[in-house]
Amino acid sequence: MAVGAALGLLTRQVLATLPKPVQIALTVVAAYASYLLADRIGASGLLAVIALSLILGSAYQPTTHHQVHRFWRQLGFAMSSVVFLLVGLQVHLDQVVRVAGRLLLLVAVVMLARALMVTLVTLARSDLWPWSWRAALVWAGLRGALSLALALALPADLAGHDEILALTFGFVFLSLVVQGLSTGPVFRLLGISRQTAVATVH
Structure with missing residues (x-):
């Protein structure tokens, strides 16, 4: 979680200087980076992403926050479908x-x-x-x-x-x-x- 928290604080500082489309893209990069970095050092990638999201959740203006939330909600639905598919292929x-x-x-x-x-x-x-x-x-x-x-x-x-x-x-x-x-x-x-x-x- 420390990895996600640290990356979240860093990303939060950078977000204020970027336009909205780039902010949304940066959240994707930060999520993947926190997962991969935590996994590389033997920590939990999922917990790192959760810590990152908790810190970034209040980092946006209301209008931008709505756009980011809508983007991640749609992406989350797609990823959930992939997860269920992967489990379905492994579990009989x-x-x-x-x-x-x-x-x-x-x-x-x-x-x-x-x-x-x-x-x-x-x-x-x-x-x-x-x-x-x-x-x-x-x-x-x-x-x-x-x-x-x-x-x-x-x-x-x-x-x-x-x-x-x-x-x-x-x-x-x-x-x-x-x-x-x-x-x-x-x-x-x-x-x-x-x-x-x-x-x-x-």
Whole structure:
């Protein structure tokens, strides 16, 4: 993360002197550079990129920030598709079936951990966080390309590599299919809508 933070601070200083199109291009260069540099020295490239993005996130004017956000959102969608494709080529259905028991246990543990975290974070302001909102936060915690990218970044000769990849793929698949497709009905069951959210906030 130190690599990404250092490169983020350096990039932030340079951004102010550049036109908007070059600023967007520089964020791409900085992201790749932080990943490759961190990976070269044996650190986590993904964590370096996350640190970089946290620092650069507030470095833009509102209009430029919107353009950068739109660019990275579109690029992120494309890259997420590539990540899912790569995992799909490496993980076979029979591998996921073999770890089904551990996969269900993993899902249960993660859901319990998320419920505990949501409870602790919202405990101080329980008046602003009704139980229905807390339940919605727990259920809506989807996992996606980042988890898969972390699994893909593991060395191929790591003990249990295939099992980790199968568990990650299965977990993300269940998260997107089960939680993703049921989020709307669950929210309606909890009585949460756009109108109730606005009314609660105000």
